[in-house]
Amino acid sequence: MSNEYRLSSGGQINRSESISFKFNGRTFHGYKGDTLASALLANGIHLVGRSFKYHRPRGIFSSGVEEPNALVQIIKDQGKTDPNLRATQIEIYEGLNATSQNCWPSVNFDLGSINNLFSPIIPAGFYYKTFMWPANLWENVYEYFIRRAAGLGKSPTKKDPDNYDHIYYHCEVLIVGAGPAGLVAAKIAANAGKKVLLVDERPNFGGNLNFSNKDYNKINGLTPLEWIKKTCLDLENNKNIKILNRTSVAAYHNYNYLIMVQNLTDHLADKDKNDQIRQRLWKVRAKKVILATGSIERPMIFDCNDRPGIMLSSAVRKYANTYGVKCGNNISFFTNNDDAYETAITLHNKGVKINSIIDIREKSNADLPKKCDELGIKIYWKSAVIYTEGYKKINNIHVMSLSKDNSSVIGNKLKINCDLLCVSGGYTPAVHLFTQSGGKLEYNEKKHYFFPKKNTLYQISIGSCNGTFGLKNIISEAQEKTREFLSIKEVDRLDVLTPKGGDFENIWLLPSNKISGKTKSFVDYQNDSTANDIKLALREGFKSIEHVKRYTTTGMATDQGKIANMHALGIISEITNTKLGELGTTTFRPPYSPITFGALVGRNVGKFFDITRKTPMHDWHEKNNAKFEDVGQWKRAWYYPSDKESMYDAVQRESKAARTSAGILDASTLGKIDIQGSDASEFLNRVYTNAWSKLAIGKCRYGLMLNDDGMVYDDGVTTRLDENHYIMTTTTGGAATVMGKLEDFLQTEWPELKVYLTSVTDHFATISVCGPHSKKILEKVTQSIDYSDDNFPHMSFKHGLIDKIKCRVMRISFTGELSYEINIQANYGQSVWEKCMSVGREYGITPYGTEAMHLLRAEKGFIIVGQETDGTVTPVDLQMDWIVSKKKYDFIGKRSLYRSDTMREDRKQYVGLLTNDPKEILEEGAQIVAEVKSKPPMDMIGHVTSSYYSPNLNKSIALAVVKNGKKLKGKRLYIPMKNKTIEVTVSDTIFLDKEGKRLNA
């Protein structure tokens, strides 16, 4: 077979450029400009897939995004594959390799088609009804089979090799759809000097006008193609407009924010892709939006309307005019309007045999039917197709006359031989984007469609998406509405020739000569739901359209019911005797057509998956074999294993060194806020639970910050640099939210306070040196600071210099050890760190990471906000009553501390735990019980928040929150684990140096 269905001339393909591609393993040829569908049809291939449920043979049905049947899988390489692509949209390129989906072993011989025989016993709701019981079969039996049967196509197993990109774009006028209406609007807008963006999902512009019959449609004396070409050329030369083809609007959000996907390389052969972006996601903010999204042709719903060789009439016209392909040699039509006649005339003029037109209408006196009559094409008026024959390809249609009221078929059955049946049930305006944007629809009872009625955005719909049909009407509406919408005075008149149209008559579900249960009239081709399924759902009591949709799965496939929805609604309305306008539609949700995950993610993969923040000493940590921990977005040095040291061993070594010689920690990630202003002290009084006014200049104080609900929110040390100048430190993870919260309070709650906050987190490198030798090290690192305890006691700070560079040194401690913190401008940080290392070498200085830091502070019982607290813990729960001022008028969260619940005595309270076996280390998060039962459930009275083996105490230590914990000191509790129960004793939270001798050493 080689292009035997290709017409000898015509079409917009390049016949000098032949392209070979593979479909289901066989090699075919097409031409540059073909879609996979047109190239297959040129080779006589209609059967391309199997339906989802019954595995019925299905053929190419349409020519665009609405395609329900021709879903294919593109194979790029082993493991790299794209499922569920529509053959009608895939432009062929050299090397394209596509396969059918949902069939095994092949599309021609599919074992799954046995389902078709069982179709009477697998109706709508089959799964709900069948897999109810016994429940224990769910996990191993039902789920396994349902999962195997579910889904279309196969997911790739390898990493996506392509690049994707995002872009934000702003314009004055966005025009969606470059059919005749869109092109007219674009020209008017661009000529008026507006910044215009024109997008269309297809490679070529012009919409359906592209394949209109040139004898019957003319604009200013030009044929459709000539006019499109000229208009596009004019637009391309206008610098006000940006034009994107192969770009589909996926979502239309409020405030004219639209998401669209531009396909850049899918139509290219691999050798031409050059590692460029495959798809780009556009995030567009438009001042005004003009929707010109066109309309979608409807099928006809009758018995066995799903066979390969049954196609939409407009699609057949497009294949003939755009691709030079005849879809059959002996064609019948089934229609309820005049549009099908244009296709018939087009094909007749190209020498293809049109054997019959079956029209449900009484008669039409319009131009095109008359012409068909003249051409000698047999028209069966007031008739309907009631059945089709042919398993893998249609070969006969059965036709009967319609009764006067169209409720039944009468007379003799006529059998007509054909190899293609073109169906045309009229057009449905594509209102998807309009409704996504919040627009409300109204139903036109006469013309049987929903059309855009009301919208609050700066937006209009023009052309057939607005329910306007006929080239002349479309163009004059586009001109007038665009002119008015953009406040333009005058536009050029266009002289449009278009055939005089006739009426349109609609029957949602065509009558049959069989009883209804014996028919298979498909409504949703992709999900295999029939008119009978819808009737069954209604009989079973589903009334809401949304319920019927979900029960029958009508409109829930990848095509989102572009073809199916109107008929489903129509059938429901007829059966329930409800007006369609009252029934409404299901909700149109984004995306309008499927989007790849790649396009959504863009370049935020690999190293760009998440933001990373690095400290000024990051390179040093890396060079010294640090393992990193993610804290917020920071990369923090976690521990520094030497050679083959395990994490446990490294942390034990680091922790020991910090207490016996000296340790050094990178604390640069802590949030730092510079506070200045005459009300700075009062501000801190309101922010923290303790009092600040009397803190002497040069002193530091620890503060707990609560949320409005009285729960601990953040903590840290704040230093009084001057009378009205403080520097606050926050937790690493809380830095941004604390800053935001404090700004919020300043601006909205306390505007009377004269205080300014400036984040300086990144300005300073913070180097913490602790341990018995820390003082000696600091003395050698900094100049001009007297480190004597009298001059520089615990919880105070000094200005200093390190090689002419100004710095601040705080004597504060999170480890409970003698400890100093150097704060210096970040770019000098690494150099100071290295200096500390070289000076400290003789004292055995050891860098320690966050894990050792956690261990060291746990020995001292210091809390970590977010580890000991979880948003439900008050300072009193933490046994930190001493930090809550009773005298202060107010502070954030004060009122909540006096609620009956927060004052309850049996709340979970902060305690220490010691295991009876000092070698036993508890698991963090483990549940604590007072009484062990033989099996769960047991009353859980708390959980372990921190747990370590302390190398300085030579025993296991843990911190926990336990109900009524304050009163349980010395009591025995239990921690049931999977294989054992661990006995613990409640202890004080401070395990080491309760008197604080080390701090003040």
Added chain:
Amino acid sequence: MLNFISPITESHTYNNFSMSEKTPITKINLRGDLENKDFASKAGKILGMILPNEACTTSTKEKITCMWLGPNEWLLVSNDTIDKKSNNHELERLLFKDISKTNLGAVTNVSDHYTIFNLSGSNIFEILSKGSPFDFDSEYFGDNKVVQTILNHVDVTIHRKTKENVDLYVRRSFSDYLWAWIKDSSRFI
């Protein structure tokens, strides 16, 4: 002597787009109420220029550029690089003494809080649009304008000197990540 180590160690060029770090530069955050005449005149006197009062505008003198960040917030930036051997900035000292110490406002040194990427080329805003929702084509964003926005989720301040020369301010800790991202973005222009 301490080494001055900036987070960016390379410059980058791709076709006609290039990017380099500007360092060391003095950066001072200034806060205060413009309606307070004492504050406005003190600041004006020290800086030798009137603080810009209109959103997103900048003023430049010989040595210093002043960028509007908010109704009571400005970023003062030295036009030229400074000495690495000292961080004793005369401007900071003067402002601190006359504005912070007198409770007229706040003066905070943020020199190393921000890293400056200088971008040049004909397609800077096309690259920035890949990660920023700001409308760089807006009639309100001409030369010498400044805007605070996000770039691929990172807070940035963008100072448009001309269409083809832009200074981008990013917090130091994010600079390595953002540099790599802009570099990668420039491949696709």
